[in-house]
Amino acid sequence: MKNAKLADIRPVLLVNRQKSNMRGGESLVLENIELEKAQDIILDHARVMPAGSLPLLQALGRIVAEDIAAEHDMPPCAQAAMDGYAVAEGGDGVYKVIERLRPGEISAVSLSANQAVGVVTGGPLPGGVVAVLPEEAVELKGDFITYRKSIEPGSNIKPPGENFLKGDLLVRKGTCLSAGIASVLASYGIDEVIVYRKPRVAILSLGADIVSHREIPMTGQMRDSNGVLLAGLVMQEQGEVIDVRVAGVDNITQIGELFEKLLERADILITIGGAAYGVCDQAFPLIEQSGADILFWGIQIKPGSHSGAAAIGEKLVISLPGSPLACAVSFNLLAVPVLRAMQGLAPHQVRLSAICTNAFGKKGGPRRFVLANAACAHAGWNVKILPGQKSSMTRAFLSDWNAIIDLPAGHPPVEKGDAVSVILLKPAYF
Ligand SMILES: Nc1nc2c(c(=O)[nH]1)N[C@H]1C(S)=C(S)[C@@H](COP(=O)(O)OP(=O)(O)OC[C@H]3O[C@@H](n4cnc5c(N)ncnc54)[C@H](O)[C@@H]3O)O[C@H]1N2
Ligand code: MOO
Numbered sequence: 458m459k460n461a462k463l464a465d466i467r468p469v470l471l472v473n474r475q476k477s478n479m480r481g482g483e484s485l486v487l488e489n490i491e492l493e494k495a496q497d498i499i500l501d502h503a504r505v506m507p508a509g510s511l512p513l514l515q516a517l518g519r520i521v522a523e524d525i526a527a528e529h530d531m532p533p534c535a536q537a538a539m540d541g542y543a544v545a546e547g548g549d550g551v552y553k554v555i556e557r558l559r560p561g562e563i564s565a566v567s568l569s570a571n572q573a574v575g576v577v578t579g580g581p582l583p584g585g586v587v588a589v590l591p592e593e594a595v596e597l598k599g600d601f602i603t604y605r606k607s608i609e610p611g612s613n614i615k616p617p618g619e620n621f622l623k624g625d626l627l628v629r630k631g632t633c634l635s636a637g638i639a640s641v642l643a644s645y646g647i648d649e650v651i652v653y654r655k656p657r658v659a660i661l662s663l664g665a666d667i668v669s670h671r672e673i674p675m676t677g678q679m680r681d682s683n684g685v686l687l688a689g690l691v692m693q694e695q696g697e698v699i700d701v702r703v704a705g706v707d708n709i710t711q712i713g714e715l716f717e718k719l720l721e722r723a724d725i726l727i728t729i730g731g732a733a734y735g736v737c738d739q740a741f742p743l744i745e746q747s748g749a750d751i752l753f754w755g756i757q758i759k760p761g762s763h764s765g766a767a768a769i770g771e772k773l774v775i776s777l778p779g780s781p782l783a784c785a786v787s788f789n790l791l792a793v794p795v796l797r798a799m800q801g802l803a804p805h806q807v808r809l810s811a812i813c814t815n816a817f818g819k820k821g822g823p824r825r826f827v828l829a830n831a832a833c834a835h836a837g838w839n840v841k842i843l844p845g846q847k848s849s850m851t852r853a854f855l856s857d858w859n860a861i862i863d864l865p866a867g868h869p870p871v872e873k874g875d876a877v878s879v880i881l882l883k884p885a886y887f
Pocket of ligand 1: 662663664667679680681682683684729730731732733734735738760761762763777778779780781783
């Protein structure tokens with residue numbers, strides 16, 4: 458960061474932006490581009506995090522960075538599927554119980570006709586077994602059982618490899634380690650898994666009027682609620698929040714130093730606010746003066762139009778607008794795909810069509826994103842537009858907000874019963 462005051466930097470910004478950044482027909486900074494283009498550009502600069510080994514339980518929810526194959530058949534040998542009696546072929550319906558196995562015991566015998574061995578569910582079977590007769594299906598008298606019906610060979614026997622065969626792929630690289638997958642790995646005795654590191658994210662709120670949420674604001678100041686919002690959303694996406702800071706009244710040089718310090722430790726630095734065209738807006742000059750390569754500035758969406766991104770070495774800077782609703786929407790549209798890609802996941806969230814259960818009067822204008830609550834009922838997905846999305850601090854944050862509706866540019870008012878395109882977000886509880 459060069460030592461520069463905001464006043465020194467501002468003309469650079471104005472010159473660049475007023476001229477629409479044309480130099481010999483080539484754009485220096487892409488301005489007000491389509492969302493998908495912005496996503497592609499930023500994703501092109503998102504590198505997958507290095508991978509490292511973690512104990513199985515600590516790796517839950519993380520993205521596995523290796524293919525893991527079954528080392529042997531599961532079950533490794535034939536097992537009883539019922540508590541009961543293992544019998545051999547060719548009996549006449551009456552069998553002598555020659556042994557009664559308890560959990561964990563194995564039999565050394567090989568069954569002959571008219572012999573039975575008592576077995577437990579999941580227990581290994583003796584040699585010569587043709588079927589397992591359930592406890593409740595036989596008549597037990599002393600050391601003998603009677604079973605007069607015909608025996609279907611193989612019944613109530615789990616053959617070796619019934620669940621997995623040696624060499625079967627148990628986990629594919631890029632899969633989220635769910636409780637179910639972890640349990641299969643545990644059954645193979647695997648207690649270390651190689652997973653991608655969490656992307657480290659630093660959050661910096663710009664604006665001389667913004668103070669930490671722990672401080673008492675003076676008249677004209679405002680607490681940094683967006684920093685907390687984004688920290689929570691980053692954690693929901695399995696990112697590691699390394700710092701949440703406010704720039705406050707520091708001059709641009711001091712803010713630049715803080716910016717650089719944060720960027721040293723972070724993979725992604727998200728700035729909040731100061732992203733519009735006001736003369737006090739610091740995001741563009743700050744990022745430009747840091748030497749970062751500005752990838753784009755401005756997207757054709759509402760809210761969140763004043764979003765930008767830059768790359769500096771292998772690190773990314775994402776500049777989000779200060780209005781809380783715009784900040785939340787643009788985080789989900791820009792930062793979430795990046796956080797996913799950096800962890801080795803497919804970048805985009807689930808998108809589906811849902812029926813709107815209420816109306817939304819606002820029509821026309823740019824492509825618009827609306828916070829909503831989506832639910833799946835018998836008839837399919839439905840979605841409710843949450844109230845209070847006009848003011849900057851939205852009441853929708855207090856509701857069960859788990860989706861964003863994507864309304865195309867120039868859309869008519871949404872009527873109850875209309876089908877809309879919905880992006881499903883991670884639930885707010887985690
Ligand atoms: N002349 C123009 N003015 C504005 C335009 C425009 O195109 N031309 N766009 C408007 C839109 S749309 C938005 S969104 C905002 C975003 O601009 P900034 O990113 O520069 O946001 P700020 O001015 O810094 O903040 C706006 C508003 O947001 C609240 N805020 C900011 N930071 C925080 C925080 N950390 N925690 C909580 N709340 C925060 C605060 O109410 C600010 O007043 O610009 C419009 N203006
Ligand atoms: O575009 Mo502002 O960033 O709409 O809310």
